[in-house]
Amino acid sequence: MKEKNIIAKKEFNLKSFFFQWEWMLVLLFVVINIINTFLSPYYLDPKKLLDATMTFLDKAFIVLPMVFVIILADIDISVASTVALSAVVMAVSYNLGVPMALAIIICLLVGTLCGFLNGLLIVKFKELSAVIVTLSTMIIYRGIAYIILEDQASGKFPAWYKFLGWGYVGGIPFILIVFAVFAVVFGLLLHKTTFGRRVYAMGNNITASRFSGIQVDKIKVIVFTLTGFMSAVTALFLTSRMGSTRPNVASGYELDVIAMVVLGGISSTGGKGKLTGAIISIFLIGFLRYGLGLKNVPAQALLIIIGLLLIFAVMIPNLKFNFKKWGKVQKTS
Amino acid sequence: MNNFLEMRKITKQFNDNVVLDQVDFCAGKGQVHALIGENGAGKSTLMKILAGLHMPDSGDILIEGSKVAINSPKQAQELGIAMIYQEIRLFPDLNITENVYIRREPMKNPRWCKLIDWEKAYEDTQKYLDYFGLKLNPRRPVNTLGMGQQKFVEIIKAVSQNANIIIMDEPTAALTDHEIDILFKVIGDLKKLGVTIIYISHRLEEIKRIADQVTVIRDGKVIQSCSIDEVDINGIIKAMAGKELEDRYPKLKVKLGKEQLRVEGLSYGGKLKDISFSIKKGEILGITGLSGSGRRTLTKVLCGFEGPYEGSLYINGKLFKSITPHMAKLNGLCFVTGIGTSEGLITNAPIQENVTITNMERVSKLGFIERTTEAEAAKDLIERLEIMASENEIVNNLSGGNQKKVIFAKWLFANAKILFIEEPTAGIDIGSKVDIYNIINELVTSGASVVMISSDLSEIVGMCDRVMVMYNGEARGIFNKGEVSQEDILYYASGGRG
Ligand SMILES: Nc1ncnc2c1ncn2[C@@H]1O[C@H](COP(=O)(O)OP(=O)(O)OP(=O)(O)O)[C@@H](O)[C@H]1O
Ligand SMILES: [Mg+2]
Numbered sequence: 038m039k040e041k042n043i044i045a046k047k048e049f050n051l052k053s054f055f056f057q058w059e060w061m062l063v064l065l066f067v068v069i070n071i072i073n074t075f076l077s078p079y080y081l082d083p084k085k086l087l088d089a090t091m092t093f094l095d096k097a098f099i100v101l102p103m104v105f106v107i108i109l110a111d112i113d114i115s116v117a118s119t120v121a122l123s124a125v126v127m128a129v130s131y132n133l134g135v136p137m138a139l140a141i142i143i144c145l146l147v148g149t150l151c152g153f154l155n156g157l158l159i160v161k162f163k164e165l166s167a168v169i170v171t172l173s174t175m176i177i178y179r180g181i182a183y184i185i186l187e188d189q190a191s192g193k194f195p196a197w198y199k200f201l202g203w204g205y206v207g208g209i210p211f212i213l214i215v216f217a218v219f220a221v222v223f224g225l226l227l228h229k230t231t232f233g234r235r236v237y238a239m240g241n242n243i244t245a246s247r248f249s250g251i252q253v254d255k256i257k258v259i260v261f262t263l264t265g266f267m268s269a270v271t272a273l274f275l276t277s278r279m280g281s282t283r284p285n286v287a288s289g290y291e292l293d294v295i296a297m298v299v300l301g302g303i304s305s306t307g308g309k310g311k312l313t314g315a316i317i318s319i320f321l322i323g324f325l326r327y328g329l330g331l332k333n334v335p336a337q338a339l340l341i342i343i344g345l346l347l348i349f350a351v352m353i354p355n356l357k358f359n360f361k362k363w364g365k366v367q368k369t370s
Numbered sequence: 371m372n373n374f375l376e377m378r379k380i381t382k383q384f385n386d387n388v389v390l391d392q393v394d395f396c397a398g399k400g401q402v403h404a405l406i407g408e409n410g411a412g413k414s415t416l417m418k419i420l421a422g423l424h425m426p427d428s429g430d431i432l433i434e435g436s437k438v439a440i441n442s443p444k445q446a447q448e449l450g451i452a453m454i455y456q457e458i459r460l461f462p463d464l465n466i467t468e469n470v471y472i473r474r475e476p477m478k479n480p481r482w483c484k485l486i487d488w489e490k491a492y493e494d495t496q497k498y499l500d501y502f503g504l505k506l507n508p509r510r511p512v513n514t515l516g517m518g519q520q521k522f523v524e525i526i527k528a529v530s531q532n533a534n535i536i537i538m539d540e541p542t543a544a545l546t547d548h549e550i551d552i553l554f555k556v557i558g559d560l561k562k563l564g565v566t567i568i569y570i571s572h573r574l575e576e577i578k579r580i581a582d583q584v585t586v587i588r589d590g591k592v593i594q595s596c597s598i599d600e601v602d603i604n605g606i607i608k609a610m611a612g613k614e615l616e617d618r619y620p621k622l623k624v625k626l627g628k629e630q631l632r633v634e635g636l637s638y639g640g641k642l643k644d645i646s647f648s649i650k651k652g653e654i655l656g657i658t659g660l661s662g663s664g665r666r667t668l669t670k671v672l673c674g675f676e677g678p679y680e681g682s683l684y685i686n687g688k689l690f691k692s693i694t695p696h697m698a699k700l701n702g703l704c705f706v707t708g709i710g711t712s713e714g715l716i717t718n719a720p721i722q723e724n725v726t727i728t729n730m731e732r733v734s735k736l737g738f739i740e741r742t743t744e745a746e747a748a749k750d751l752i753e754r755l756e757i758m759a760s761e762n763e764i765v766n767n768l769s770g771g772n773q774k775k776v777i778f779a780k781w782l783f784a785n786a787k788i789l790f791i792e793e794p795t796a797g798i799d800i801g802s803k804v805d806i807y808n809i810i811n812e813l814v815t816s817g818a819s820v821v822m823i824s825s826d827l828s829e830i831v832g833m834c835d836r837v838m839v840m841y842n843g844e845a846r847g848i849f850n851k852g853e854v855s856q857e858d859i860l861y862y863a864s865g866g867r868g
Binding site: 234238250 | 675695696698699704705707711712713714715716717718719723727728730731734737738739780784
């Protein structure tokens with residue numbers, strides 16, 4: 038008598054499998070590539086496409102930890118300033134005679150520290166939301182970068198450092214390889230480990246997570262620290278590509294990064310979304326920008342397209358819901 | 371008999387699972403109609419259909435003989451149907467009045483100005499609070515209230531809608547006896563006004579007290595529907611579970627071991643005053659008191675969710691001057707929260723993930739979760755607690771009683787040694803209550819100790835070795851089993867002194 042009531046085990050449902058946001062993104066990605074091919078005969082050159090990834094992958098490093106931040110239902114808008122500060126500190130220390138390898142480590146440390154500070158402020162001052170805290174540190178970090186470098190450029194890095202942003206390994210851009218490695222690591226971390234599970238739990242219900250004995254503050258600090266660290270990684274690649282750095286580098290990156298995450302189907306209310314979605318949307322936006330660039334479409338047009346895509350991404354869950362209701366009405370009438 | 375409300379041949383399916391199968395349900399004007407059945411029988415689902423939260427797959431609803439369409443909670447409200455849900459659905463940061471009048475605030479004249487007449491709202495809320503005998507300020511934020519008081523805010527919210535059908539889904543699960551008396555008096559008054567009340571409860575004594583009619587459902591079908599005079603409790607139990615019930619409180623004699631927890635002179639921010647008690651391995655200590663007496667605060671402080679405290683806390687002889695939730699967990703202390711709050715479960719995650727969340731290390735290697743091991747662990751507990759769902763079912767889709775069992779499962783999974791269990795059997799059907807007591811027995815025989823925070827005095831008297839009665843943040847006395855009666859406990863709980 039009781040067995041009868043047991044809810045049937047969910048079978049693998051083909052329809053719901055394909056009706057996932059990630060597949061919509063793949064579809065969109067294919068569409069964009071087809072359009073691009075029509076727009077420009079030079080588009081589908083594999084060598085050129087690989088090269089294109091080098092132009093947009095620098096900020097992709099921040100997308101990975103930002104997925105964690107947004108799953109926690111938080112946000113970090115200080116990332117671009119962290120990039121600037123860690124790049125500036127690296128350049129200045131190199132030019133003061135610090136060996137490049139050490140300067141790179143300093144860069145990573147500065148970024149990590151910035152992230153750690155964000156996390157610490159957020160958990161210590163519970164009244165302040167992550168937006169407010171990172172808005173303040175966004176201004177502060179950028180401000181410090183300006184004080185250090187006073188609106189100048191700093192560069193003249195050793196020749197080997199160029200390899201980061203411009204080098205190839207076996208014909209594949211070095212930056213793409215590094216990104217792939219990080220993407221796998223973050224993917225495993227989010228979807229396979231206890232840490233990732235805790236992040237999802239916190240994003241869904243922070244109270245229940247706390248009452249289950251999850252150390253919510255610790256996890257938050259770790260996530261923000263990771264974000265700082267990855268911002269510094271972005272700083273390394275960005276500086277290498279540009280050859281020098283200024284206090285105003287990477288401006289606007291925070292919005293690009295957040296846009297990629299949200300477009301990737303990671304809900305800003307927390308607890309939902311997959312890393313793959315964000316990764317697909319990195320390439321989607323990247324290739325869109327590249328294709329339109331080939332056609333000399335102004336950057337503003339691109340912004341409009343991205344904006345529309347974002348609205349679409351936020352709308353889609355509600356659209357799905359309406360479809361269902363509509364189906365029911367059809368059936369009963 | 372002329373029926374004010376009639377639900378005809380209601381059928382409802384949730385992904386191939388037939389939850390209601392051609393259910394007929396009638397209720398007369400000015401009557402209290404009890405709806406009872408096991409956990410997961412479909413009681414809440416039937417009532418959510420009436421309240422416009424779910425749409426039936428087929429069937430009709432008639433009010434005063436004419437067919438009505440209820441497609442949304444708003445439509446239900448317009449038809450004069452109000453529902454008090456099983457779980458508390460208040461906005462924790464808003465105050466009592468704002469919660470009571472949410473989305474139907476009284477307006478100032480002229481109405482097109484859309485200015486809310488807060489004065490009137492506060493005044494009216496105050497009147498209701500007085501009527502319910504609650505000494506509360508209508509401006510008080512809801513998250514500062516105890517569970518019972520929050521339930522009353524829900525009740526006031528429903529009553530103040532001047533509805534002519536009020537559905538109460540297990541309203542008394544977190545209420546103390548005194549509060550239940552108040553509620554019943556209100557129900558009596560509502561009846562006189564001609565309001566129809568549909569009353570869902572697992573406490574059959576209550577039903578005998580207030581109901582005029584009873585409908586029993588099992589597995590989504592009506593088993594019995596008749597007047598209260600025609601049934602006896604044992605008959606109902608039999609109809610509900612399809613079997614006879616043995617001993618209601620299967621208390622075991624367990625040999626007590628060494629002291630596991632000792633609290634000395636604990637005080638906390640004026641809410642707890644100089645509390646001392648201890649508990650031994652194998653012991654069940656009951657803590658009871660009216661809502662607002664500090665039972666819950668005491669638990670939260672001891673498990674590290676509130677603090678810092680003054681006084682000393684010893685766990686297994688080790689002194690703790692302060693404690694965090696993590697430290698508490700590492701030392702085997704845990705808080706098995708009640709349902710109806712957001713503290714217990716991550717409702718949009720599957721059962722499996724909710725169960726293992728307390729101790730993920732057990733199902734992972736080097737930080738990587740092994741999903742098959744995890745599923746096995748969850749399946750074990752599902753079987754042991756007779757939860758009626760598979761391990762990958764989303765918790766939100768479970769009936770209230772089954773959710774409660776999932777909370778139990780997660781703390782069993784954590785291998786906790788000192789369990790503070792809040793309202794262990796609230797919302798659990800009579801048959802499964804015994805199962806829960808048996809699990810508690812199993813826990814104490816295997817060397818754990820249990821603190822039961824409960825409002826159900828017969829449960830306290832039936833299951834606990836000792837009882838601590840709290841009043842106003844103080845411990846008014848600790849009594850051994852057999853030394854006190856339910857009446858004595860009530861006397862101390864309402865401020866009496868020995
Ligand atoms: N939204 C939903 N999606 C899927 N299944 C659901 C949903 N809501 C309820 N169910 C299922 O319907 C059945 C009946 O649930 P319901 O909440 O009506 O039980 P109940 O009689 O109120 O039990 P309880 O006494 O435990 O509260 C359960 O098996 C439950 O798992
Ligand atoms: Mg229910």
